[in-house]
Amino acid sequence: MYNVEVKGLDKNFGKFQALKGVNLEIAQGEVFAYIGPNGAGKSTTIRCLLGILQATCGEVKVFGKDAWKDAVEIHKRIAYVPGDVNLWPNLTGGEVIDLFVNLRGKHDKDLRARLIRDFNLDPTKKCRTYSKGNRQKVALVAAFASDVDLYILDEPTSGLDPLMEQVFQDCVMEQKLKGKGVFLSSHIMSEVERLCDRVGIIRDGEVVQTGTLDELRHLTRYAMTVTTERTIEGLDQMDGVFDIAKESYGLHFYVDTAKMGAVINHLNGFGIKKLESVPPSLEELFMQHYKKVDTGEAGDANASGHPASFAKQNEREGA
DSSP: OEEEEEEEEEEEETTEEEEEEEEEEEETTOEEEEEOOTTSSHHHHHHHHTTSSOOSEEEEEETTEETTTTHHHHHTTEEEEOSSOOOOTTSBHHHHHHHHHHTTTOOOHHHHHHHHHHTTOOTTSBGGGOOHHHHHHHHHHHHHTSOOSEEEEESTTTTOOHHHHHHHHHHHHHHHHTTOEEEEEOSOHHHHHHHOSEEEEEETTEEEEEEOHHHHHTTSEEEEEEEESSOOOSGGGSTTEEEEEEETTEEEEEEEGGGHHHHHHHHHTTOEEEEEEEOOOHHHHHHHTTTTTTTTOOOOOOTTSOOOOHHHHHHHHOO
């Protein structure tokens, strides 16, 4: 059974089409990452899931219910954390947490206290005194202290320091073990790689790739380093091998996943002493789809293994 089913979702703002035929499925107990630069359509998709925006075309269902028509019922079973939390300035953090948790009728005081301690939050302070990071903590504590079936998190660790990011990741893993679903939009690639079962990459309002990290890695190249007993010959003539470089520790090169077996068989003939292969990072997979945005084509796998930084890409794509 799916927590979320999105089929052929279009969303237009006047003449501008923000989402173009988006298809997504998120199963129960699954952590799904939704990645893309600013302006790609991530938050618009989330607002359609929350029933804040009505789809121009297509079907958006959460727990089998229509996200727009049944938004009130759906919200009883979800927790949402945006990337920039606004709180009531004259309430304390603890009062805001209690307000949100009590809306769902269930309140585990021990869990609430543990989360406040783990996130190092002072719940007695007025919200107007909180920094951005502390406002995020209030929202995260309220979300994870709630007994819900789906967490929708849109850049939830924005403003948190690395220690608090670790606490957040532990909370997500805890909910996953409980069989809860998580829809996570994040710019922190290491966070996504650690937490998520599947990844969806969105570009210019279209989901261009969806799958597990292992499935997506089949689309690009591995970095390989090899040391052999004898000098390797003929490697530069093999299909799927790129950027061969002789280093002090041996040969370094890139190989297409589909050609990996043939390359290793070839290397065996020269007496392999040491062989290392490194799968492409999620950032490299992401950049594969964005390095040719000017032409509107998905780029080939990055042979150099040194993608442009995510931050710089965001600056180019940001809206």
